[in-house]
Amino acid sequence: MSAITDNSFISKTADCVEAVVDDELALMHTESGKFYSLSDSGRHIWELIGDGKKFGEIKTAILQEYHISKDVCDKDVLDLLNELHDRTLIELS
Template identity: 30%
Template sequence: MAKVDKLSINHLVTQREGNIVSDMGSEKVMLNIENGKYYNLGTTGGEMWELIAAPIAVNEVVTKIMTKYNVSKEQCEQEVLSFLAHMYEEKLVQVTTQK
């Protein structure tokens, strides 16, 4: 898998294996087996985690989050890209280019 320098709305993202995710009330928490770190995904992050169970374009994640929350497209893109880029840096998600 080639390294992606900068995540864009046109990339495909999906969960990587090796994470244990649990519901804690309305939020999701995750333990990465490989690095031993815990992550609090929160409510919206947990929803994004569920959306990326199978490969999905980042712009589709943005559309689905915008549909649920009253947020501008620009702000939603920024927040989704920031969250997924952090997840990618932590090796929690896989990123590929669309064909």
């Protein structure tokens, strides 16, 4: 797996479709047929990815939106992005 750095550009893969269901974002990986859901900050991060952001920009946006420490933000955003990458829902460049 590629290491995610502040300059890593994060993008959604073409193998993912999404829909809002109530207040959650439902994702389906079209190749595997698996479903995932994101809510709250996870959904916000997904929306930032769709806006074409680098990892550092995503962390900055989350820090401005939520009242958390930089260390917690770094770890939580990185954990989510690694999980999305492992499930081939995002690509890194």
